Amino acid sequence: MYIELFFFTLGLIIGSFLNVCIYRLPQNQSILTPSSHCMTCNTHLKPWDLIPVLSYHLSRGRCRYCGVSFSSRYPIVEILTAGLFVWCLYILGIxxxxxxxxxxxxxxxxxxxxxxxxxxxxxxxxxxxxxxxxxxxxxxxxxxxxxxxxxxxxxxxxxxxxxxxxxxxxxxxxxxxxxxxxxxxxxxxxxxxxxxxxxxxxxxxxxxxxxxxxxxxxxxxxxxxxxxxxxxxxxxxxxxxxxxxxxx
Ligand SMILES: [Zn+2]
Known part of the structure; x- marks a missing residue:
């Protein structure tokens, strides 16, 4: 059970990074800098704003600083990645x-x-x-x-x-x-x-x-x-x- 939880959490974290890649790469932006920020008010998001799925849920999908809605794509990609990671673990084992x-x-x-x-x-x-x-x-x-x-x-x-x-x-x-x-x-x-x-x-x-x-x-x-x-x-x-x- 712990091992599934570990891979699910790993998937959420990797999924959060994949979101950055999906959003920034087509716009020729760096995937490393700047750190995550709100596209509308440009406020740099704090670590507690960036917890996969949970932050989105707690802030009801909005920026905590200016109130603009974030796309539901972000938590979807995070959960999809986490689900696929656990599925791969289930089929292939360690x-x-x-x-x-x-x-x-x-x-x-x-x-x-x-x-x-x-x-x-x-x-x-x-x-x-x-x-x-x-x-x-x-x-x-x-x-x-x-x-x-x-x-x-x-x-x-x-x-x-x-x-x-x-x-x-x-x-x-x-x-x-x-x-x-x-x-x-x-x-x-x-x-x-x-x-x-x-x-x-x-x-x-x-x-x-x-x-x-x-x-x-x-x-x-x-x-x-x-x-x-x-x-x-x-x-x-x-x-x-x-x-x-x-x-x-
Ligand atoms: Zn904002």
């Missing part, structure tokens, strides 16, 4: 794989929310994803260099091919995102990720149209679907591939 998956999950959350807000996957985030993947794999010996290279070209190449035949249905950001995920996942899990993202994206797109949340002319960012596919592959890839092979 392991190197868990450590790797928590870092990947954090990247996936930042990419998902920025893509949702701005229809953009930032190169600087992808470069960090790329670099972190190489370092962690070499350090933990989980993938050899050739598997990373092949998976990376496979991911980028497949989405580039789809982008060409669909004439812009896939953006440059998606292509680079798939290439970077190849580094993290290796070629088998990468293929599973792309397959899942097409299925989830197809169903998700139809649902968005059916409930009139989007219409035919709207651009629906594909990055969040790739991110969800990558998360499912990381947590359940082994089971899904085994299940599939048994039925061949």
């Amino acid at each position: 392991s190197l794989e868990l450590f790797k998956t928590l870092i990947l999950t954090s990247f996936l959350l930042v990419i998902t929310f920025i893509d949702y807000d701005h229809q953009l996957i930032l190169d600087k985030v992808l470069l960090w994803l790329f670099g972190a993947g190489v370092v962690i794999n070499l350090w933990t010996n989980s993938l050899d260099i050739w598997d990373m290279i092949i998976a990376s070209f496979l991911g980028g190449g497949l989405l580039l091919f789809i982008a060409v035949i669909s004439r812009g249905g896939m953006g440059g950001g998606d292509i680079k995102f798939a290439a970077a995920l190849g580094i993290w996942l290796g070629w088998q899990y990468l293929l599973l990720t792309l397959l899942l993202s097409f299925i989830i994206g197809g169903v998700g797109g139809l649902l968005l149209l059916a409930f009139k949340l989007k219409n035919r002319k709207d651009f629906i960012p594909f990055g969040p679907f790739i991110a969800l596919g990558a998360l499912i592959s990381s947590l359940y890839g082994n089971e899904i591939i085994t299940w599939y092979l048994e039925r061949l």
Whole structure:
């Protein structure tokens, strides 16, 4: 029980940092300075204003200094991160794989929310994803260099091919995102990720149209679907591939 509580709290704290990344990176602002402040009155928030979820709840979602409403996005991202961290712990147990998956999950959350807000996957985030993947794999010996290279070209190449035949249905950001995920996942899990993202994206797109949340002319960012596919592959890839092979 204590270990779940520890990972939930860790998720809240990391989620709070991911909020800063999601908000500031698209505006080319530093994620380290200045410290968190109210966007309206510019008051620097004190440590007790920055306790994830709790501060938001106690101040009823408002700035304590000028009363402006804060977006409910902040506590949502914090709770989502915390929930995913506990879920990863539950599936993977304390392991190197868990450590790797928590870092990947954090990247996936930042990419998902920025893509949702701005229809953009930032190169600087992808470069960090790329670099972190190489370092962690070499350090933990989980993938050899050739598997990373092949998976990376496979991911980028497949989405580039789809982008060409669909004439812009896939953006440059998606292509680079798939290439970077190849580094993290290796070629088998990468293929599973792309397959899942097409299925989830197809169903998700139809649902968005059916409930009139989007219409035919709207651009629906594909990055969040790739991110969800990558998360499912990381947590359940082994089971899904085994299940599939048994039925061949
Ligand atoms: Zn304020």
